[in-house]
Amino acid sequence: MEIQAKKKFGQNFISDENLINKIINILGDDSNQLIIEIGPGTGALTQKLVNKFDKVVAIEIDEDMESILRSKISSENFIFVLSDVLEVNFKELIQKEKSNDNQKVSIISNMPYYITSEILFRTFEINDLLDKAVFMMQKEVAVRLCANKGENNYNNLSVAAEFYADKKYEFTVSKGMFRPIPKVDSAIISLTFKNNNIVLVDDSKKFVSFVRKLFNNKRKTILNNLSTITANKEIASEILDKIGLDKSKRPEVIGMNEFINLYNEFSKIK
Structure with missing residues (x-):
């Protein structure tokens, strides 16, 4: 019997075996991983994950x-969690299901388009618990996330992803690979988490929030955007002078080190 996808959950099922294998291979060859899958659907991906890795938790x-x-799956290393992913306490879940402190933890998901941003930022919040994330998402979102400074699609999501991880646009997935067929193509991206940047700021969540505000109006200069945050153009100008950042630059041409320096200098005036 064919399972009908439910629009309210943003369901689109994949069944192509070659595509599934290609996605799973991004997680690497270390079978001793705890894998968290968000939105397993009918389990086409889940079954292969269970066969390859030590434990799979499907939400x-x-x-x-x-x-x-x-x-379909009767293995002891398969854990099913019936829940809205936005209500799951990932920290508690990981602590409960990890077999030891050294075990790697990765997240994988064919992400529902309507909660892509929420899942991404929840993943960023637990970056210290994760080794890798492999996500399928709408192609245009993937392009923005993987964009670098100076590129048209570069925005606050691009900066947040780079802040927490090494990001990579893996490959495009044609909309014809799904049932039902969505209106747009998708893409697979990977995030390999690191803490190089996190240790350079006092609060990573505040840093990401600060960068988001700087991108509120991409057409404005960094001076004008910062002036909106400080509510004082003179103070904003002084901050930019102290870190040697050109006041006429726009957010899309500013790199990670400059954003970190800008945030740290801004934090001193609070």
Whole structure:
């Protein structure tokens, strides 16, 4: 019996075996990993994950999928969690399911388009617990996330991803690979987490929030955007002078080190 995808959950199922293998291979060859899959659907990806890795935790909001998944997968290393992913306490879940402190933890998901940003930023928040994330998302979002300074699509999401991880646009997935067929193509991206940048600021969440505000109006100069945050153009000008940043630059041409220096100098005036 064919399973009908539910629009309210943003479901689009993939079944192409070659594509599934290609996605899973991005997670690497270390089978001793805890894998968290968000939105397993009918389990095409899940079954192969269970066969390859030590433990797979599948988080699914659609209760109709539970019986389907349990009928397909009976392995002891498969854990099913019926929940809205936005309500899951990932820290508690990982601490509970990790077999030891050295075990790598990776997240994988064919992300529902309507909560892509929420899942991304929740993933960033637990970056210190993760080794890697492999996400399928709308192609245009993937392009923005993987953009570098000076590129047209570079924005606050690009900076946030680079702040927390080494980001990589893996490959494009044609919309024809899904059932039902969505209106747009998708892409696979990977994030390999690191803490190089995190140790350079006092609060990573505040840093990301600060950068988001600087991109509120990309057409404005960094001086004008910073003036909006400080509510004082003179103070904004002094901050930029102290770090030697050209006041006429726009956010899309500013790099990671400059954003970090700008945030740290801004933090001193609070």
